Amino acid sequence: MKIDFANLTKAYQEHSSEFENAVFDVMSSARYILGKDTEDFEASLKNYVKSDFALGVSSGTDALLLAMMALGIRSGDEVITTPFTFIATAETIACLGAKPVFVDIDEKTFNIDPSKIEAAITDRTKAILPVSLYGQMADMNTINEIASKHNLFVIEDAAQSFGAQYNGQLSCSMSTVSCTSFFPAKPLGCFGDGGALFTNDKDLYEKMKAMRVHGQVKRYTHKYIGMGGRLDNLQAAVLNVKLPYYDEDIKRRQNVAKKYTALLADHLITPEIEKGRTSVWAQYTIRVKDRTALQSSLKEVGIPTAVHYPIPMHLQECFAYLGYKIGDFPISEICANEVMSLPMNPYLSDQEIEYITTNLIKNL
Template identity: 50%
Template structure:
């Protein structure tokens, strides 16, 4: 069993992916070829944002977003300690300081109720993270930001294709960022990412920053980076877009089956009523996680932990939150466990995962969970 089955995904779209790659090989425009502009238009249309700017990775998207907003030394950016390290890393890379706010227990996303107390005169932006494929409570976050004239960046590396109150992830704030890392719901075969905004000036800044601050060839109007997404990776994402809606539907089918088989015996990261998830991960909460993982591993079931050590407890970041604790993040880090998830996970495999997990936590014997949930 695969934790994320990229091989089956490729087989399902082999001809289209291969033809898209071949087209790039034929025209030879490996940097900023026509597929780059085509993908940016498709993604902008998909999200509803006026602009999409493809970049070399999800991390680079965050860095470029902060640079476009003018965030730098002496500034603070409020974010979550329960995320992949890139969220806070990007803030430090531009010379600013990340300030952490604890997460909601129900979603593991930043708790909007705790943001305002961390705002200071040095605060310039808020980075929310749409963890596990579900957007944060963006309206509440945007409202806090508006009261203090702050920008909001959505770190949607795990949530492209999800919605919040009928709006697409990526078009929920000042700037949206996403990643096309291969394991993401919409991934390429290397690194890639994108930025979204409906602010024309920010879009211009982000386009210039990704090519070394260049407004036109050899004219550099601002500090920039080498942050372009290459044409081959854009071509792969274009091919995968053709099945993306179907794959999201299948991910939600698998998640619904897991919900039915595991609830109420094992706590899960529930999707809130006002949003949808693309289930970049299907995450449960368990006690004695190492023991539970060992049982699953013995049964041939791969698992992952996203994330075992909160950012504020990482050696390179601990000085940023000296003396502070974030109890929900710390509790979640000790208990979260991600199960196999993807559009190509079969009903039999999902049943095996659920049965084994329930046996591991001591609630049922293998075979007691019915497979019929997968057919609903």
């Protein structure tokens, strides 16, 4: 048996005629930039998340960058975040000349540990940037309380958690501004790059909207330094097809995760979802010893795996200038050495799940 990790082919085939019609409509109209499809998608996003404003942008990375640019984060500022994440989280902070300040993670959720945040706050701290990793939201209530106490912005990196819930509130609805990604392998993915920003602050929304088109407030009149950060109208058309089916896709992902956990919990460390939260299971990530050998054995029988992420941010060469060293964030370092993601998509059959788990347990 050969397993598909994300099964993007099946995701296309399931609604192929709708995708083709939607994309053809955009091409035949020749309106490729900020057309009706993008406007419709932004309205649907806003209604889905229950935020006041939603803005389609060119990628999850550009969403983070635009959010921080609009909040005025600049050289000399500090932004507190997690070292256990994809590089875009910290990279965008550094791109603005600000300093990423790392705080270790909670071993159960892999998300930033709120109990360690206040010790990292200085008079240069401007924002807290929690990552809702693998599909489960960070502890947003506690983080928001800390931010309010210290007059800080909160920017949720929700690239992996769009659709997840925290005490009934949806990811992207609980911070100053939230950022998500529609990269193809995300739970809600387009056919290229795409992302979105969410906020309840009208002035911030208008500023980000202008900055998305080079700070332009009317043609060739530029109020801000911005960027070319628009969501492609073709990608918006694809996402308009996918969004109405998304809740069902989340349920199917959750069913796959439940089956994995039922079969694996007695054999290794499986993911934990905190009380009052849900996960959209961007990844199903376990912890194992001797990961390299295990990955090799699984690959031989047609089972792909992935590591999200093998090197924490504080040990990446590009962040050597920050002066961190091995041992500074021990939980992130342990997890980076042990995490392994199994195939996760809405289309995994019971037979495939059984095949994956049986071979995994056999090779532990």
